[in-house]
Amino acid sequence: MLDWDKLRIFHTAAEAGSFTHAAEKLGMSQSAVSRQISALEDDLGLKLFIRHARGLVLTEVGEQLFGTAHRMHWELQQVETQMSESQDVxxxxxxxxxxxGIGSTWLASRIDEFLTLYPLIQLEIRLNDSELDLAMREADVAIRLHRPNQSEMIQRKLFTVHNHFYASERYIKEHGSPKSIDDLDNHRIISFGEPVPSYLGDINFLERLGRSDSTPRRAALKVNAIYGMMQAAHAGxxxxxxxxxxTEKADGLVQVLPEIEIPEYETYFVYPPALKSSKRVGVFRDFLVAKSREWSF
Structure with missing residues (x-):
């Protein structure tokens, strides 16, 4: 049977990428960490790391063991947290x-209130346009811009995302405002750069509006981030x-062609069944639901 203490040290070393950084996290000497890893490799009869001057690289077997150790670490952390949670706090x-996009705007503008309400929750927000895998414990909970693909995940709808066309006051002053779909051909447009994440749906609707698929409108600028597109529009x-x-708090942007029907999509709060009874997940879910209801469109 594998020694959990050695596994714990191995897990820390794999995450840290070096024995030196692992030793700092564990409060051990570098030589002690190295000895424990060597002892684990001897127990298994297999090499877990390739050692070189720039750090550690997991072998194929090391990758497999790290995945298992990471899940064990996460489960133990959840048990410890549940045991430490009081009934009311x-x-x-x-x-x-x-x-x-949503993390740096909508969520960021509301998170201070949550931290004030629940100061004992240690919140970490990981912003990533590539979705982290909740089943693999890459995060505890997620705000998704689509219904989750994994049927076992618990989901709660938050709000509908509506899209609109925007230009800056400066741009409209210099170039005028489009009066019709055909008029867009005489204006510069900003699009999302390739590849477009599937959850953003038809975010490049402006390229195809009133045009055939074979002759899309050419973008003056492509940016592979929603926030970057907003900043570009704001810059004129x-x-x-x-x-x-x-655009909730983006002053200086003006909506154009408001009569055009534009694609929309739903936003969901998602978490794994293992966290169904977690108080910190429950209060965060309820907070987001309340904020979603307050948000008027």
């Missing part, structure tokens, strides 16, 4: 993942299709 770590570069969550 949620406490412990909570890792939230969402897109850069052109017209962009933007979701309401990113």
């Amino acid at each position: 949620p406490t412990g770590p909570l890792i939230v993942t969402t897109t850069v 570069i052109g017209i962009a299709m933007l979701p309401d969550y990113v």
Whole structure:
């Protein structure tokens, strides 16, 4: 049977990428960490790391063992947190993942209130336009811009994301405002760069609006981030299709062609069944639901 203490040291070394950094995290000497890893490799009869001057690289077997050790570490952390949570005061770590766009705008503008309400929750927000895997414990909970693909995940709808066309006051002063779909051909547009994440749906609707698929409108600028598109529009570069969550507090942007029907999509709060009874997940879910209801479109 594998020694859990050695596994714990191995897990820390794999995450840290070096024995030196692992020793700092564990409060041990570098030589002690190295001895424990060597002892684990001897127990298994297999090499777990390739050692070189720039750090440690996991072998194929090391990758497999790290995946198992990581899940064990996460499960133990959840048990410890649940045991430490009092009946009335949620406490412990909570890792939230969402897109850069919604995390840096809609969520960021509301998170201070949550931290004031629940000061014992250690919140970590991981912004990533590539979705982190909740089943693999890359995060605890997620705000997704689509219904989750994994049927076992618990989900709660938050709000509908509406898109509109925007340009800056400066751009409209210099170039005028489009009066019709055909008029867009005489304006500069800002699009999302390739590849477009599937959850953003038809974010480049401006390229195809009133045009055939074979002759899309050419973008003056492509940016592979919603927030970057908003900043480009704000700087007067052109017209962009933007979701309401990113323009909520963006002064200086003017909506154009408001009568055009534009694609929309739903936003969900998602978490694994293992966290169904977690108080910190429950209060965060309820907070997001309340904020979603307050948000008027």
